[in-house]
Amino acid sequence: MDEIRIGIVGAGSAGNNHAGYISRGEVEDAELCAFADINPQHLKDAQARYGDHIKVYDSADELVASGAVDAVIVATPHYDHPPIGVKAFEKGLHVLLEKPVGVYTKQVKEVNEAANASGKIFGVMFNQRTRPTHIKMKDLLQSGELGELKRNCWLMTSWYRSQSYYNRGGWRATWGGEGGGVLLNQCPHQLDLWQWFCGLPKKVRAFCAFGKYHDIEVEDDVTAYVEYENGATGMFVSSTGEAPGTNMFEVAGNMGRIEMSAGNITFQRNRTGERQFNATHTSGMGKPEYWTCDVPVGGGESGHKVVTQKWIEAIKSEDSSLLVADGREGIRSLEISNAMLLSAWLDDWVELPIDEDKFFGLLKEQIAKSSYDNNLDKDQVMDLKGSF
Ligand SMILES: NC(=O)c1ccc[n+]([C@@H]2O[C@H](COP(=O)([O-])OP(=O)(O)OC[C@H]3O[C@@H](n4cnc5c(N)ncnc54)[C@H](O)[C@@H]3O)[C@@H](O)[C@H]2O)c1
Numbered sequence: 001m002d003e004i005r006i007g008i009v010g011a012g013s014a015g016n017n018h019a020g021y022i023s024r025g026e027v028e029d030a031e032l033c034a035f036a037d038i039n040p041q042h043l044k045d046a047q048a049r050y051g052d053h054i055k056v057y058d059s060a061d062e063l064v065a066s067g068a069v070d071a072v073i074v075a076t077p078h079y080d081h082p083p084i085g086v087k088a089f090e091k092g093l094h095v096l097l098e099k100p101v102g103v104y105t106k107q108v109k110e111v112n113e114a115a116n117a118s119g120k121i122f123g124v125m126f127n128q129r130t131r132p133t134h135i136k137m138k139d140l141l142q143s144g145e146l147g148e149l150k151r152n153c154w155l156m157t158s159w160y161r162s163q164s165y166y167n168r169g170g171w172r173a174t175w176g177g178e179g180g181g182v183l184l185n186q187c188p189h190q191l192d193l194w195q196w197f198c199g200l201p202k203k204v205r206a207f208c209a210f211g212k213y214h215d216i217e218v219e220d221d222v223t224a225y226v227e228y229e230n231g232a233t234g235m236f237v238s239s240t241g242e243a244p245g246t247n248m249f250e251v252a253g254n255m256g257r258i259e260m261s262a263g264n265i266t267f268q269r270n271r272t273g274e275r276q277f278n279a280t281h282t283s284g285m286g287k288p289e290y291w292t293c294d295v296p297v298g299g300g301e302s303g304h305k306v307v308t309q310k311w312i313e314a315i316k317s318e319d320s321s322l323l324v325a326d327g328r329e330g331i332r333s334l335e336i337s338n339a340m341l342l343s344a345w346l347d348d349w350v351e352l353p354i355d356e357d358k359f360f361g362l363l364k365e366q367i368a369k370s371s372y373d374n375n376l377d378k379d380q381v382m383d384l385k386g387s388f
Contacts, residue, residue: 004094004312007034007069009060009084011042014098014125015075016049021305023050030312036063060084064091071095071121071315073308077171078103079179085111085327089118094315096123096308100188101330103179104363105338106356108331115327121320122327123311128189129196129324130302133263136295137249140258140267141197147254147273149228152198153235158245159186166216173216175366181210181218182240183337190247191333192325194236198251200332201226201234203351208344213241217372224340236340256290265295 006022008015015035022032034055035046043056057063060080064072064087071094074084082102085095095115101124102108115122128134140146159182171177178184183191206224214220220241226234239245248261254273259266270277270288277288307324314322335352342359343350 003029003031004071004315005033005069006030007036007055007063007066007072008032008075009036009063009072010075010077010098011035011037011039011046012075015073016046017304018073018075018308019046019050022308026305027309027312029316030308034063034066034068036060061087064088064093069093071311073125074098077177078184079107079177082107082111085122086114089114089120089122092118092120094121094311095327096125096311097327097330098125099192099330100184100334100337101327102334103184104356104360105331105335105354106360108334112328112331121311121315121318121323123307123314123323124325124327124330125304125307126189126192126325126330127302127304127307128193130306132297132300132302133260133265134193134196136265136297137193137197137258137260140265140295141251145255145267145269146251146258147256148230148275149198149232149251149253151233152194152249152251154190154194154237154249155246156187156190156236156238157242158247159238159240160243160245161186161214161220161240163214166214173214173218174372175217175363175370178218179363180337180341181216181220182238183208183219183222183340186240187222187238187337188333190238191236191336192330194234194249195332195336197249198232198234199228200335200352201228203227203349204336204339204343205349206340206343208341213239217366217370219341219344222340222344224343226336236336258295263297265297267293267295269293 008019019032022030036057037043047054055068072088073096074081075098078100081097085097088095166173173181204226208219209221210219211217212221221239224236250259254275256268256270268290270290272288310322310324314320320326338359339350339352339354342354345362
């Protein structure tokens with residue numbers, strides 16, 4: 001196989017970002033060949049930008065049936081990721097879905113099954129997994145140096161958005177167009193990293209405020225408490241209404257605590273594990289001696305094009321283990337955000353795996369009672385009777 005012929009579904013900001021680095025030749029063995037979009041102007045703009053040789057299609061269906069591409073990147077609003085992925089797999093194409101992989105887990109299982117049935121390569125655009133700090137954090141936690149995990153806390157409040165961001169309208173920040181707010185739009189990267197670092201929790205209790213700081217109907221402020229199988233606890237806080245905000249992750253284990261913030265990692269390393277100290281220390285006050293280590297995070301290329309490059313390499317060698325993130329893992333972070341919304345709607349604890357029919361039913365209720373039309377193009381509103 002020579003160059004992999006790529007089609008992009010969705011010629012908006014994310015689609016154009018991917019098209020840009022591919023058309024500049026920054027991804028080896030990949031060639032940008034086609035675009036599909038429901039907006040004809042976006043297709044004209046794409047041809048003007050990347051050349052008339054780019055084939056354009058006014059639906060994903062036509063693109064995947066065209067025979068013009070070997071693989072598609074899906075960069076439409078989230079609801080459409082799974083159904084377009086399913087159609088592409090059915091036509092024998094490889095698929096890279098933008099994050100989040102979908103809006104509700106019930107829908108995402110369909111694309112996971114289609115990927116399994118096709119045997120084609122399935123990736124998800126979790127580009128933040130390529131950042132050196134995140135790779136080092138994963139490496140540290142996997143090494144076991146921190147000992148048994150006790151607690152973690154992710155404060156992710158640097159997603160500030162003003163009302164004018166939401167006033168631009170379109171599919172964002174409505175139940176019908178997007179299916180959620182900060183959890184679905186801004187946080188999928190952190191939720192993915194959170195589960196990549198610490199695994200999935202078994203129980204979630206979340207408090208979501210809907211339109212607390214903005215005139216929107218979806219959540220713009222979230223505080224969630226989780227419990228893990230081993231008894232460890234975790235907290236995840238996010239908001240689009242806090243400025244300046246912070247992005248700080250802390251994890252405590254038997255051997256100390258690790259803090260990741262502003263691209264730096266600090267490990268306060270106990271010389272003796274706290275559990276051992278607790279069992280043997282006799283003089284009342286005191287705590288284990290600890291050493292503060294600045295962990296070198298290294299460098300290297302990161303970002304969207306690394307994810308795309310690895311996807312191309314996985315396609316060429318027919319080896320999914322080369323992917324930055326296997327598409328089938330996308331459901332894990334979505335399960336957490338679905339659980340947080342479900343917990344807030346029910347005002348109760350939610351166990352994982354969640355009751356996905358209950359979640360889907362409540363999501364449909366939100367859509368049915370929505371009074372926000374947000375200048376939505378009707379083609380971009382979830383069809384309540386639709387199959388997806
Ligand atoms: N990984 C990242 O860092 C990152 C960054 C930005 C956006 N995204 C994701 O990319 C996706 C798109 O976001 P965006 O900011 O580019 O949105 P956007 O509104 O700028 O672009 C979406 C495009 O999709 C088209 N479209 C809508 N429905 C379609 C359909 N059914 N078939 C074909 N085309 C369709 C629209 O006409 C538009 O051109 C979202 O899921 C978002 O979460 C990811």
